[in-house]
Amino acid sequence: PFAALRPQKPDALLALIAMHRADSRLDKIDVGVGVYRDEAGLTPVMQAVKAAEGRLHAEQQSKSYLGAEGDVRFAELLMKLVFGEGQSDARRFGLQTPGGTGALRLGAQLLARAAPSSRVWLSEPTWPNHAPIFAEAGLATRLHPYFDVESRGIAFDAMLEALQQSRAGDVLLLHGCCHNPTGTQFTLEQWEALAALCNERDIVPFVDLAYQGLGNGITADGEGAHRLLDAVPTALVAYSCDKNFALYRDRVGALFVQTPTSDLGEVTRANALALARSLWSMPPDHGAAVVRTILDDGELRLSWGDELDRMRDRLNKMRVLLATAHPALTSVASQRGLFSLLPIAPSAVPAIRQTHGIYMPADGRINIAGLNEINLPRFVEGLLPHLEK
Numbered sequence: 562p563f564a565a566l567r568p569q570k571p572d573a574l575l576a577l578i579a580m581h582r583a584d585s586r587l588d589k590i591d592v593g594v595g596v597y598r599d600e601a602g603l604t605p606v607m608q609a610v611k612a613a614e615g616r617l618h619a620e621q622q623s624k625s626y627l628g629a630e631g632d633v634r635f636a637e638l639l640m641k642l643v644f645g646e647g648q649s650d651a652r653r654f655g656l657q658t659p660g661g662t663g664a665l666r667l668g669a670q671l672l673a674r675a676a677p678s679s680r681v682w683l684s685e686p687t688w689p690n691h692a693p694i695f696a697e698a699g700l701a702t703r704l705h706p707y708f709d710v711e712s713r714g715i716a717f718d719a720m721l722e723a724l725q726q727s728r729a730g731d732v733l734l735l736h737g738c739c740h741n742p743t744g745t746q747f748t749l750e751q752w753e754a755l756a757a758l759c760n761e762r763d764i765v766p767f768v769d770l771a772y773q774g775l776g777n778g779i780t781a782d783g784e785g786a787h788r789l790l791d792a793v794p795t796a797l798v799a800y801s802c803d804k805n806f807a808l809y810r811d812r813v814g815a816l817f818v819q820t821p822t823s824d825l826g827e828v829t830r831a832n833a834l835a836l837a838r839s840l841w842s843m844p845p846d847h848g849a850a851v852v853r854t855i856l857d858d859g860e861l862r863l864s865w866g867d868e869l870d871r872m873r874d875r876l877n878k879m880r881v882l883l884a885t886a887h888p889a890l891t892s893v894a895s896q897r898g899l900f901s902l903l904p905i906a907p908s909a910v911p912a913i914r915q916t917h918g919i920y921m922p923a924d925g926r927i928n929i930a931g932l933n934e935i936n937l938p939r940f941v942e943g944l945l946p947h948l949e950k
């Protein structure tokens with residue numbers, strides 16, 4: 562059967578990792594794939610994670626099967642971060658998934674089973690995996706304008722205008738905070754306007770929350786989603802712990818679903834579990850057990866929160882430094898999270914790579930965490946001749 566298969570392009574972001582590794586220049590700069598790095602360029606295991614792993618190693622009595630829902634306490638604890646304290650009710654459920662990607666895919670399969678003719682609206686641009694995840698689940702995708710090239714902020718009016726083409730039952734994918742790749746975020750007023758739009762047009766919001774805590778803090782980064790979720794009857798949330806707990810390769814995430822009634826919630830949960838069984842049977846335990854151990858322990862939770870604060874402060878400090886380097890970069894300071902989209906032409910990207918050893922994807926997205934006080938001047942020097950405006 563394989564003779565029928567078509568050649569595939571490799572993931573451009575993951576391909577950059579290998580390209581950067583093969584470059585022998587000592588002063589090369591990696592602003593490619595989205596992982597946090599400290600000022601030494603490392604992506605360390607967080608202290609609270611090390612401590613939790615130590616406890617699990619000492620105390621875990623069994624590795625017997627858990628079930629398709631994964632670690633129930635993990636999902637319960639995360640639910641408070643997603644919906645706010647005291648906001649778990651019978652209309653909402655959560656299931657552990659392999660990463661945020663697993664949560665997106667499970668949500669997509671659930672939507673495809675429940676409403677196969679619904680279309681999923683994605684921002685232009687968005688994370689390159691979004692469209693294939695929904696398409697592979699059998700759902701049609703549509704793009705809405707999102708980024709305003711002039712202000713380097715959100716083209717909110719154009720977005721709302723395009724969504725006038727939505728049909729009842731369509732799905733709207735929203736980045737909960739720290740938009741990938743633009744670093745933009747909705748204001749609370751915009752979240753409220755989006756909630757009103759979803760209710761008016763009978764659209765189902767699907768919030769992708771992959772960077773909570775890396776923008777303005779855990780609480781602030783969840784606030785927009787809380788307001789939206791409180792205002793609408795039906796919603797999905799794909800949560801990733803891979804960035805805010807630096808657990809990337811352990812693949813830690815959860816899917817949360819909100820339904821209009823608890824009866825509908827029960828049937829929906831049973832369907833999500835059936836789909837999860839056919840996708841991965843059960844999610845991998847370790848990373849979720851680590852997150853559960855941290856969130857359930859006052860001391861570890863404080864340690865995790867402090868380290869996350871320091872990571873975010875470093876990102877925001879680099880943003881301010883980069884923004885002051887050139888007027889065309891001013892908006893970088895008000896953007897949040899790991900990413901920013903540079904005002905450069907795609908043709909400048911290979912030139913900057915060859916001449917200066919600076920590695921970024923073709924759209925000019927940079928990972929702010931790849932910068933530090935030592936390499937920032939060299940980064941700016943390589944970039945300046947290519948900045949537009």
Ligand code: PLP
Pocket residue numbers: 595659660661662663688736741769771801802803809812813814
């Ligand atoms: N959503 C967005 C916007 C992302 O940038 C990522 C990055 O990996 C994910 C989801 C997936 O997260 P995970 O690595 O947990 O699958």
Ligand code: TYF
Pocket residue numbers: 572574575593594595596688690741
């Ligand atoms: O956008 C990024 O860089 C992160 C990491 O196929 C990532 O979200 C990139 C590509 C991919 C999986 C994860």
